[in-house]
Amino acid sequence: MKLLRDTWLIFERQIQLLLRNPVWVFVGVFQPVMYLLLFAPLLKPALNAPTQAAAYKIFVPGLLVLLAIFGGLFQGFGLIAELRAGVIERSRVTPVSRLALLLGRSLRDVVSLIVQAVIITLLALLFDLRVFIGDLLLAYLMLALIALMTSAVSYGVALKVKSEDALAPLMNTVAQPVLLLSGILLPLTFAPGWLQGIADWNPFSWAVDGTRALFAGDLGNDKVWQGLSIIAVLAAAGVVWAARQFARSVR
Amino acid sequence: MIETRGLRKSFRSRAGRETKTVDAVRGVDLTVAEGEIFGFLGPNGAGKTTTLRMLATLIEPDGGEATIAGADLRTDPAEVRRRIGYVAQGGSTWDESTAREELVLHARLYGIGKAEAHRRAARALDAFQLTEYADRKCKTYSGGQRRRVDIALGIIHEPKIVFLDEPTTGLDPQSRAHMWDEIRRLRADGMTVFITTHYLDEADALCDRIAIMDHGEVVAEGTPAELKREISGDVVLVGLDAAATPQAAEVLDTEPYVNKLETGDEGGLRLYVDEGATAIPQVLRRLDHAGLDLRSIELHRPSLDDVFLTKTGRSLRES
Numbered sequence A: 001m002k003l004l005r006d007t008w009l010i011f012e013r014q015i016q017l018l019l020r021n022p023v024w025v026f027v028g029v030f031q032p033v034m035y036l037l038l039f040a041p042l043l044k045p046a047l048n049a050p051t052q053a054a055a056y057k058i059f060v061p062g063l064l065v066l067l068a069i070f071g072g073l074f075q076g077f078g079l080i081a082e083l084r085a086g087v088i089e090r091s092r093v094t095p096v097s098r099l100a101l102l103l104g105r106s107l108r109d110v111v112s113l114i115v116q117a118v119i120i121t122l123l124a125l126l127f128d129l130r131v132f133i134g135d136l137l138l139a140y141l142m143l144a145l146i147a148l149m150t151s152a153v154s155y156g157v158a159l160k161v162k163s164e165d166a167l168a169p170l171m172n173t174v175a176q177p178v179l180l181l182s183g184i185l186l187p188l189t190f191a192p193g194w195l196q197g198i199a200d201w202n203p204f205s206w207a208v209d210g211t212r213a214l215f216a217g218d219l220g221n222d223k224v225w226q227g228l229s230i231i232a233v234l235a236a237a238g239v240v241w242a243a244r245q246f247a248r249s250v251r
Numbered sequence B: 001m002i003e004t005r006g007l008r009k010s011f012r013s014r015a016g017r018e019t020k021t022v023d024a025v026r027g028v029d030l031t032v033a034e035g036e037i038f039g040f041l042g043p044n045g046a047g048k049t050t051t052l053r054m055l056a057t058l059i060e061p062d063g064g065e066a067t068i069a070g071a072d073l074r075t076d077p078a079e080v081r082r083r084i085g086y087v088a089q090g091g092s093t094w095d096e097s098t099a100r101e102e103l104v105l106h107a108r109l110y111g112i113g114k115a116e117a118h119r120r121a122a123r124a125l126d127a128f129q130l131t132e133y134a135d136r137k138c139k140t141y142s143g144g145q146r147r148r149v150d151i152a153l154g155i156i157h158e159p160k161i162v163f164l165d166e167p168t169t170g171l172d173p174q175s176r177a178h179m180w181d182e183i184r185r186l187r188a189d190g191m192t193v194f195i196t197t198h199y200l201d202e203a204d205a206l207c208d209r210i211a212i213m214d215h216g217e218v219v220a221e222g223t224p225a226e227l228k229r230e231i232s233g234d235v236v237l238v239g240l241d242a243a244a245t246p247q248a249a250e251v252l253d254t255e256p257y258v259n260k261l262e263t264g265d266e267g268g269l270r271l272y273v274d275e276g277a278t279a280i281p282q283v284l285r286r287l288d289h290a291g292l293d294l295r296s297i298e299l300h301r302p303s304l305d306d307v308f309l310t311k312t313g314r315s316l317r318e319s
Helices: A002-020 A023-047 A052-073 A076-085 A087-092 A098-126 A133-161 A164-180 A193-199 A203-215 A222-248 B048-055 B077-083 B099-109 B114-127 B143-154 B173-188 B200-206 B224-231 B245-253 B276-289 B304-312
Strands: B002-015 B018-032 B037-041 B063-068 B084-087 B161-165 B192-197 B209-214 B217-222 B234-239 B258-263 B269-273 B296-300
Touching: A002 A098, A002 B099, A023 A052, A023 A098, A052 A098, A052 A133, A052 A164, A052 A203, A076 A087, A076 A133, A076 A164, A087 A098, A098 A133, A098 A222, A133 A164, A133 A203, A133 A222, A203 A222, B002 B048, B018 B048, B018 B209, B018 B217, B037 B048, B037 B173, B037 B200, B048 B063, B048 B161, B048 B192, B077 B084, B084 B143, B099 B114, B099 B143, B114 B143, B143 B161, B143 B173, B173 B192, B173 B200, B192 B200, B200 B304, B209 B224, B209 B304, B217 B224, B217 B304, B224 B304, B234 B276, B245 B258, B245 B269, B245 B276, B269 B276, B276 B296
Parallel strands: B037 B192, B037 B209, B084 B161, B161 B192
Antiparallel strands: B002 B018, B002 B063, B209 B217, B234 B269, B234 B296, B258 B269
8 A cells, every 4th residue: 555655656756757848758759760660661572571561560569669678778867867866865764665666667667658659559550550459458568567677677777886877888788689689670580590599588589579479460379478477577576676776775 | 862872884895806895984872862953073984974874774784773763773764764854965856846846745755645745845845935936946946945945855744853964065154054043943843953064163053962973983972062171271373483393392392381282294383271371471481482483373262173183183174
């Protein structure tokens, strides 16, 4: 009960600040929109897809997962600014739940990601992408879990390193191989065996496969529940770890 | 209200390949009574902030015990948090929020209901003369205004004790005087106030009792008057050329009215005497008799800096 109340208080404040400066939501969506408009048209011939819509069914899910990963991983920067302003320390002297300090922020990130995902989906609809609403909602659940995990991890790391200069290269170093090994831009079915073998160890590769299955309307595909379960477990682990950083962090 | 025994904390710092352990606080025993302004005086790096952050539950002590407002720091930090307020040195407000939003949120983090949080925020804004700016973003505030918001945040839940870490550092003289009044008002409202400072005049004028801290230890504790009395007597500063100083020291050291004599780093002497007014003419005569030229002579009533000097061998102004 206290956890819910505290989480809501933090979330409410974070959303309020986000709405005061909503431009960040659109800045975040700018890059994926560019991919959608300027890169996706190359895919029909490249993937040998029968129609443009078929190419989008493969590309858009990957793009959304990309957005969720990156959107989350870079949230730590905002937290470092809050650390510097003394806002985190001020919260930590109150009896507020440490888990709520994390969850309130991560949920704000999830909400802003879903708004961005809806914008991308609506744009893709203009390009003849068609998805069943139920499948789409499950895909959004996957995205939400990814964003919850990556933003929690980003906050946890931010509390550990406490400086933008350390956080930026760290997040880039993690994000790039994760991105390339997840088949986000092109499906890994084109990859040589060894590359596929490595990608099997990348949880985001499972998430991308699951999301693609959902966009293809293939709800019964094992990849769907496998992807969701893997990401759910990792999200829970990420949240627990990051909340502990909030409990013990200094300054 | 606060009682600590043997509180200590060390940090590990890494310089190159070597890890060094720095004993930031090495066993602090303190007793702070209800309703007093208690000051922690010491140079930067003395361990004041570390001690304060331990008492405010922000860092865990390595050893020792503390009872704060009746709650045990080690076994029940959650209860300590409910009973104390803490105002950090570097500020605590967010640029894009308004003072009212910050106050309401902070009150609610203490479990206070929404309507009551708004009432308390309005009252605090009024008490700290912030109503006029209440709905402007914090980034538009002056240093003094922002500091007042910090203090208002620290006491919004009406704690029994409030810890203020260097509350006047960085303020102009007028804002500083203002802040002293605010702090006295907190005491008048029945709160116990625990401040850290490296300003001697602040410790002297504002605090009911002080503890002087140096290198992680409390080297003296008492009211400013008591501490000064302990040094007993006045200090006569004798300005001399470096060359003449050793001889003058030899001559004056045997004088019966000189209790203690110290040589300054760049020449000159510090004489601890019972009564400065009678000592000065004798010093003058004695030096004249020895044929030593005097550059200046000054009488100092004992200050907290002298207390610091006698306890640590250094001046607080220099450290």
